[in-house]
Amino acid sequence: MSTITGELNSIFAIPPAEELPTDVLGELQSICRLHSISPQELSYKWESYTMKMGTDQTKLDITTVRAFKKDLQEIIEREARSKSAHMRSADRRGAFATPRHATKSGGDVFGMLDGITPVQQSSSGGNKRKAAFETPSVPKFSKANGMSSPSDGRSVPARADPNGNQSVSFAERQNPGQIIETLNGHLNVHEPPIAPHPEPRVKLTANTDLKKFRYRPMAMHLSEASEVLDDRIDEFQSLVQAHHNLEDSVFGNAAAQATDEIIAVGRIASDTPEAKLNAASIVLEMSRRTGAGLRVPLKVESVSSEFFPGQIVAVRGINPSGDSFTVSEVLEIPLMAPAASKPGNVDMLNEGLEVVEEEHFKAPSKALNLIVASGPYTADDNLAYEPLHALCQKAEETCADMLILIGPLFDTEHPMLASGDFDLPDDPSIEPDRATLVDAFRILVGKPLQALAQAVPSITIVCVPSTREIMSKHVSWPQENIQGRKNGLPKQAKMVSNPVLVSINEFLVAISAQDILYELRREEVVVGKPKENSLLARLPRHLIQQRHFFPLYPPVDRTLLPKTGTDEGIATGMPMDVSYLKLGEWLEARPDMLIQPSALPQFAKVVEDVVVVNPGPLSKRKGAGTYAQLTVYPRKLTDQDRSRDVVGNNLFERARVDVIRI
Numbered sequence: 001m002s003t004i005t006g007e008l009n010s011i012f013a014i015p016p017a018e019e020l021p022t023d024v025l026g027e028l029q030s031i032c033r034l035h036s037i038s039p040q041e042l043s044y045k046w047e048s049y050t051m052k053m054g055t056d057q058t059k060l061d062i063t064t065v066r067a068f069k070k071d072l073q074e075i076i077e078r079e080a081r082s083k084s085a086h087m088r089s090a091d092r093r094g095a096f097a098t099p100r101h102a103t104k105s106g107g108d109v110f111g112m113l114d115g116i117t118p119v120q121q122s123s124s125g126g127n128k129r130k131a132a133f134e135t136p137s138v139p140k141f142s143k144a145n146g147m148s149s150p151s152d153g154r155s156v157p158a159r160a161d162p163n164g165n166q167s168v169s170f171a172e173r174q175n176p177g178q179i180i181e182t183l184n185g186h187l188n189v190h191e192p193p194i195a196p197h198p199e200p201r202v203k204l205t206a207n208t209d210l211k212k213f214r215y216r217p218m219a220m221h222l223s224e225a226s227e228v229l230d231d232r233i234d235e236f237q238s239l240v241q242a243h244h245n246l247e248d249s250v251f252g253n254a255a256a257q258a259t260d261e262i263i264a265v266g267r268i269a270s271d272t273p274e275a276k277l278n279a280a281s282i283v284l285e286m287s288r289r290t291g292a293g294l295r296v297p298l299k300v301e302s303v304s305s306e307f308f309p310g311q312i313v314a315v316r317g318i319n320p321s322g323d324s325f326t327v328s329e330v331l332e333i334p335l336m337a338p339a340a341s342k343p344g345n346v347d348m349l350n351e352g353l354e355v356v357e358e359e360h361f362k363a364p365s366k367a368l369n370l371i372v373a374s375g376p377y378t379a380d381d382n383l384a385y386e387p388l389h390a391l392c393q394k395a396e397e398t399c400a401d402m403l404i405l406i407g408p409l410f411d412t413e414h415p416m417l418a419s420g421d422f423d424l425p426d427d428p429s430i431e432p433d434r435a436t437l438v439d440a441f442r443i444l445v446g447k448p449l450q451a452l453a454q455a456v457p458s459i460t461i462v463c464v465p466s467t468r469e470i471m472s473k474h475v476s477w478p479q480e481n482i483q484g485r486k487n488g489l490p491k492q493a494k495m496v497s498n499p500v501l502v503s504i505n506e507f508l509v510a511i512s513a514q515d516i517l518y519e520l521r522r523e524e525v526v527v528g529k530p531k532e533n534s535l536l537a538r539l540p541r542h543l544i545q546q547r548h549f550f551p552l553y554p555p556v557d558r559t560l561l562p563k564t565g566t567d568e569g570i571a572t573g574m575p576m577d578v579s580y581l582k583l584g585e586w587l588e589a590r591p592d593m594l595i596q597p598s599a600l601p602q603f604a605k606v607v608e609d610v611v612v613v614n615p616g617p618l619s620k621r622k623g624a625g626t627y628a629q630l631t632v633y634p635r636k637l638t639d640q641d642r643s644r645d646v647v648g649n650n651l652f653e654r655a656r657v658d659v660i661r662i
Contacts, residue, residue, distance in 0.1 A: 004032060007039040012060060015533050027065045031072065045072060048562050051599055052621055170379070170386040173624040178661045180626060183604040183611070187656040190631040191364035192398045197458040201353055201368065201401045204460055204494060207501040207508065207588065210481060215580055217476040225578035229267070233287040236312040236333065237265040243334035254284055255296040257322030264325065267553070268311040269295060277309055277525050284315065284325060297324040304528025305330045306538065308520055310553030312546060333545050336590040338609055339508035340646035343637055349505045350634050361636045368505070370630040371395050373618045374406040374597035375466060380415050380565040380621045383422055385444050387619040387662050391627060392452040400459055402504065403452070406513050406597050407466030410441050412572060413564040417470060438487060441471055446488030453490035461493040464500060466513040468572045476575045477514055477550070478583040499549040499584055501591065506635060507649045510591040512549040514574060517598035517614065519556045536603045540594060540612040549584040550574070562599060565621055592651035602626050604657035611652050615659065624662050631656040
């Protein structure tokens with residue numbers, strides 16, 4: 001029991017606290033004992049529960065842990081009843097039941113027609129007739145009012161889904177507008193002008209070659225993928241050699257037997273791909289040039305570090321037996337140089353913001369106002385897109401300079417979109433017999449953005465797609481941008497790739513829609529004492545250190561990701577195209593800001609001088625979510641700065657970030 005207690009405290013205790021309250025710990029121990037599950041598996045079920053419940057259920061206290069225990073018990077009982085009913089039904093059918101596959105494939109019940117009967121396409125008529133006599137699992141979108149979900153025009157009341165979980169309507173959400181977390185709270189929030197600005201105040205420049213993302217997916221060659229993975233190892237070896245001033249002779253093959261100490265550079269992997277990485281299963285995979293592509297087990301008991309599959313590391317040690325490499329030191333991987341700007345460009349941008357006097361640098365009215373949100377943008381039980389409407393209203397009220405929308409906008413994991421069981425909004429431009437998903441997207445998503453663009457003509461809207469995006473024809477990551485004007489979005493909407501590096505005025509911003517933080521959280525192994533105790537600060541540091549939007553390889557199996565609300569319940573996961581992984585690298589400089597949506601708790605932190613923001617989903621499956629509002633003050637230059645060729649942007653000192661409930 002003491003082992004379980006220690007594991008529960010290490011997993012669930014929130015720093016700086018090292019232990020859980022006695023009552024909470026007792027309930028968690030009871031759950032592990034009753035259901036015979038490990039503390040690690042319990043943590044996954046807790047994360048799934050918090051994402052499902054949304055609203056204010058994320059804080060671990062005695063009330064929420066008891067509700068979690070009850071919910072887990074109900075799920076297990078439901079599964080047991082369903083399994084029992086299925087077995088009884090199978091017994092009743094008996095040996096003379098009509099084969100299901102025969103009746104569905106064309107009517108040749110006992111195979112007597114020998115393929116003569118033509119195969120007919122199955123229609124949904126039978127399902128529709130069946131559904132007509134059952135209570136629908138989710139309410140249909142209202143035809144009466146395209147911008148609200150209830151059929152009578154009112155807000156959706158609280159309802160329970162088929163699993164018995166209570167869904168909170170958007171109108172009844174708790175604490176809208178509440179600030180959950182603030183970074184640089186000493187800076188004042190942006191002060192909106194009396195009227196929208198006549199001209200855009202932001203200059204948007206793509207630091208990514210968007211044309212390279214128009215590759216043909218699912219055309220991967222193993223030789224190309226192998227070369228991409230090898231080149232990354234060789235590039236990091238050059239970086240380590242230059243940073244530590246090392247000779248070529250100190251590098252060697254970790255798999256070769258030798259008593260001399262060497263430095264080996266390679267990729268972390270697991271000796272059992274199907275199992276989760278642990279300290280005993282770590283192997284180092286070397287490139288063909290330096291180690292003939294071999295793998296060798298690592299003994300890491302004497303070092304303190306964090307490891308995950310796909311991580312490029314440089315380790316010092318020996319391999320006296322030829323069976324394993326004993327690590328004595330993990331060398332530091334150099335960080336990229338921070339993004340910088342020319343003083344003349346900074347002065348020109350400040351003039352565009354009408355910053356001409358000393359006091360203007362501290363004036364909230366002169367600061368940029370950026371709003372960042374991540375999908376989904378509507379709850380599982382409707383397609384009203386109420387959170388998106390509320391976000392657009394907030395952007396209009398504050399005269400936002402930029403609205404960054406990170407996909408999915410039109411989600412393949414939304415139950416109603418996945419099943420096709422929804423009514424189109426009542427719009428004269430839609431012909432019911434010829435309507436497509438483009439028409440639905442244009443009305444449900446395009447209309448509120450069009451209205452925002454008309455109210456605030458100076459706004460810039462940035463749309464980043466997701467691999468869960470219905471409107472994207474690109475099925476793999478890295479992902480091409482989607483079409484904007486063809487899908488009914490305003491001219492102010494700029495469609496970019498996933499991932500993307502963009503310059504907003506003088507500062508560099510990295511954005512990715514893929515939830516790498518959640519997958520790293522699941523795969524990371526901490527050996528010894530971690531360099532950073534805060535998990536939410538440690539995970540983004542891996543991205544910064546590895547210079548990549550998705551350094552994890554291979555990605556987590558999608559069956560192990562949080563369940564979706566669809567009938568299948570399996571997440572889309574990470575459809576990675578290894579041949580084009582280089583499109584996910586940070587090539588030029590360390591960004592000033594990293595926007596990385598995740599299912600982990602929303603946060604805003606400074607990590608290695610990078611402002612890292614997880615705005616959280618705008619809409620959770622059963623309730624309202626959060627977004628982030630950024631107030632960015634102008635960069636003030638000194639006489640010494642103007643004498644230099646380039647100056648650091650220092651965004652972490654002049655940007656306030658508020659994570660707010662929608």
